[in-house]
Amino acid sequence: MKKTLFDKVWDSHVVSSVENGPDILYIDKHLIHEVTSPQAFNVLEEKEIPLFRPNQVVATADHNVPTENQHLPIQDALSRKQVTQLSKNCEEYGVTLYGLGHPYQGIVHVIGPELGVTQPGMTMVCGDSHTSTHGAFGTIAFGIGTSQVAQVFASQCVLVAKPKSMRVTVSGDLHPDVQPKDVVLYIIAKLGTDAGTGYFVEFAGSVFEQMSMEGRMTVCNMSIEMGARGGMIAPDQTTFDYVSGREFAPKGEALDQKIAYWKTLPTDDGASFDLEHHFDASDIRPMITYGTNPGMGIKISETIPESDDASFIKSLHYMGLKAGSSLLHMPISHVFIGSCTNSRIEDFRAAAQYVSGKQKSPDVSALIVPGSQQVAKQIVAEGLDRVFEEAGFVLRQPGCSACLAMNDDKIPAEAYCVSTSNRNFEGRQGQGARTLLASPVTAAAAAVAGKIVDVSQQ
Amino acid sequence: MEKFEILESGMVPLTIENVDTDQIIPARFLKATDRKGFGENLFRDWRFTNDNQAKDFVLNNNAYSGKILVAGNNFGCGSSREHAAWALADYGFRVVVSSFFADIFKGNALNNGILPIQVSPNELQAIFTAIDSNPSTQAKVDLETQQFRIDEAGIAISFEINAYKKMCMINGYDDIDYLLSQKEAIIAFEQNRS
Numbered sequence: 171m172k173k174t175l176f177d178k179v180w181d182s183h184v185v186s187s188v189e190n191g192p193d194i195l196y197i198d199k200h201l202i203h204e205v206t207s208p209q210a211f212n213v214l215e216e217k218e219i220p221l222f223r224p225n226q227v228v229a230t231a232d233h234n235v236p237t238e239n240q241h242l243p244i245q246d247a248l249s250r251k252q253v254t255q256l257s258k259n260c261e262e263y264g265v266t267l268y269g270l271g272h273p274y275q276g277i278v279h280v281i282g283p284e285l286g287v288t289q290p291g292m293t294m295v296c297g298d299s300h301t302s303t304h305g306a307f308g309t310i311a312f313g314i315g316t317s318q319v320a321q322v323f324a325s326q327c328v329l330v331a332k333p334k335s336m337r338v339t340v341s342g343d344l345h346p347d348v349q350p351k352d353v354v355l356y357i358i359a360k361l362g363t364d365a366g367t368g369y370f371v372e373f374a375g376s377v378f379e380q381m382s383m384e385g386r387m388t389v390c391n392m393s394i395e396m397g398a399r400g401g402m403i404a405p406d407q408t409t410f411d412y413v414s415g416r417e418f419a420p421k422g423e424a425l426d427q428k429i430a431y432w433k434t435l436p437t438d439d440g441a442s443f444d445l446e447h448h449f450d451a452s453d454i455r456p457m458i459t460y461g462t463n464p465g466m467g468i469k470i471s472e473t474i475p476e477s478d479d480a481s482f483i484k485s486l487h488y489m490g491l492k493a494g495s496s497l498l499h500m501p502i503s504h505v506f507i508g509s510c511t512n513s514r515i516e517d518f519r520a521a522a523q524y525v526s527g528k529q530k531s532p533d534v535s536a537l538i539v540p541g542s543q544q545v546a547k548q549i550v551a552e553g554l555d556r557v558f559e560e561a562g563f564v565l566r567q568p569g570c571s572a573c574l575a576m577n578d579d580k581i582p583a584e585a586y587c588v589s590t591s592n593r594n595f596e597g598r599q600g601q602g603a604r605t606l607l608a609s610p611v612t613a614a615a616a617a618v619a620g621k622i623v624d625v626s627q628q
Numbered sequence: 629m630e631k632f633e634i635l636e637s638g639m640v641p642l643t644i645e646n647v648d649t650d651q652i653i654p655a656r657f658l659k660a661t662d663r664k665g666f667g668e669n670l671f672r673d674w675r676f677t678n679d680n681q682a683k684d685f686v687l688n689n690n691a692y693s694g695k696i697l698v699a700g701n702n703f704g705c706g707s708s709r710e711h712a713a714w715a716l717a718d719y720g721f722r723v724v725v726s727s728f729f730a731d732i733f734k735g736n737a738l739n740n741g742i743l744p745i746q747v748s749p750n751e752l753q754a755i756f757t758a759i760d761s762n763p764s765t766q767a768k769v770d771l772e773t774q775q776f777r778i779d780e781a782g783i784a785i786s787f788e789i790n791a792y793k794k795m796c797m798i799n800g801y802d803d804i805d806y807l808l809s810q811k812e813a814i815i816a817f818e819q820n821r822s
């Protein structure tokens with residue numbers, strides 16, 4: 171039978187199937203962080219059971235961590251408690267932790283790939299919806315709730331019904347000013363935030379074949395924003411080159427064997443999907459969101475659509491925006507370049523290239539937050555830190571930061587923030603904050619101009 | 629997990645669509661290390677102003693009460709935080725009715741004894757209308773027969789639920805106990821693949 175990439179990886183991880191029920195899916199790698207793991211460790215304690223496969227768990231502290239003075243104790247008492255609890259739990263249960271101060275610390279979805287923990291053909295879970303990021307490697311990776319985190323601790327498996335399959339093909343040539351973030355914002359704007367519910371998505375076509383691993387991660391990262399459980403891209407030479415040589419990647423002959431296997435994973439010609447969507451790359455332009463869900467996006471050159479739907483009106487009211495108006499030239503006061511969507515070295519290279527030799531607007535506060543300690547190191551090695559600092563951007567230490575504002579990096583109420591993160595929900599970046607999602611280049615351009623600009627018109 | 633069989637209750641209508649888990653429980657309340665007390669901050673920023681004054685929001689409206697939340701399309705999208713399900717359960721909800729649920733939320737709800745009932749958009753509208761004409765109207769949920777009824781409004785809906793999940797809810801079983809019972813099969817699977 172012809173199989174899809176998703177079928178191949180899923181089927182090879184099914185331990186057994188419950189009659190009329192879900193599959194028992196074996197999990198190769200389990201990533202954890204401080205926010206969604208403490209209650210799961212409590213379950214082990216209450217039930218007095220061991221952590222089944224501690225060697226397959228990797229932990230980091232990212233959501234709560236401050237992005238300044240990481241060498242000092244965390245000031246916020248509750249954040250400190252959660253991070254301390256993670257260290258204690260990891261020690262007690264024998265889990266490797268890349269905590270604050272460790273050279274591998276960073277956002278869980280940035281460090282997995284960069285350490286070579288993430289590999290093609292694996293199954294991965296994390297108590298975090300953006301686990302979908304790892305699908306860029308041809309990995310089945312999805313977010314789970316804390317009860318399931320406990321299940322994976324206890325059994326290295328989850329009980330989950332096999333999702334339906336969807337393929338989103340984007341072919342043709344991208345406009346030179348279009349970034350991977352624009353591609354995924356475009357797809358979500360076209361399909362809507364619930365289009366993927368019940369599905370696992372494969373992104374296919376020349377656009378993704380030509381995309382870098384960083385770009386593929388940006389795309390798969392946001393597959394959850396169209397409701398999909400996860401997204402995947404077939405592994406190819408780009409993938410193998412990225413994985414090779416990384417800390418925990420297989421080496422030498424083991425690597426060759428793995429690559430030979432990874433080459434068998436792409437979807438067979440003629441395999442069928444439950445649903446297919448096709449888009450023409452040439453229609454995509456730099457994108458921005460205007461509302462309070464990631465599907466409310468437009469090309470920067472377009473105007474905000476009109477609708478009499480009550481939720482739509484509520485959303486525009488929150489954003490302080492008018493239907494039918496344009497966002498072009500609208501003043502903004504904050505820019506955030508970071509989050510597991512866009513905090514890899516390539517994102518900062520693209521932003522720095524735009525910013526180089528320019529100055530940020532005096533009316534804007536512009537925050538650069540690397541996804542990991544390794545990315546932060548690379549920023550310095552390439553001299554990007556000087557580019558940003560000379561332009562008046564503030565470079566911080568790694569963490570989730572203003573993506574969800576659990577630490578001090580909050581956007582004030584009613585302020586407009588052009589953000590490279592993935593969610594523009596009400597209050598996501600701080601109570602009352604108004605988030606406009608965009609690519610790192612669009613965000614950098616907004617910081618320089620002090621207003622929304624269309625980088626393809628410059 | 630608490631067993632679920634039959635529930636008769638009033639309903640709380642939340643007509644907003646695409647309610648994401650950041651609204652159900654904002655991130656700043658995720659710093660706890662246990663599962664208790666999240667109900668207090670359920671829908672925090674829709675319920676209260678910064679100085680803790682009640683806002684014009686359905687949970688603050690005494691006309692509505694009960695263990696059934698009826699919500700607009702695509703409920704529970706966004707973050708995987710199970711804290712959203714904990715907050716709903718802690719506040720006292722046992723059932724959420726909507727025309728569409730996000731995947732992860734649905735799983736989290738079921739793992740916490742909350743029954744997500746998916747109805748058609750028309751049925752959802754009919755339920756909202758029924759609550760509108762009588763805010764204290766009662767609904768009856770029978771999990772065994774998979775029936776949701778509002779007798780007063782002549783509404784009777786059969787809903788779907790996975791047979792395994794239904795068995796778990798009715799008996800109060802947790803997935804973790806089932807997985808632990810499968811340890812041998814899991815170990816055999818590990819040995820076969822290496």
Ligand code: SF4
Pocket residue numbers: 232233277278279298300509510511569570573574591592
């Ligand atoms: S960066 Fe944002 S979306 Fe990514 S894991 Fe952190 S909080 Fe979640």
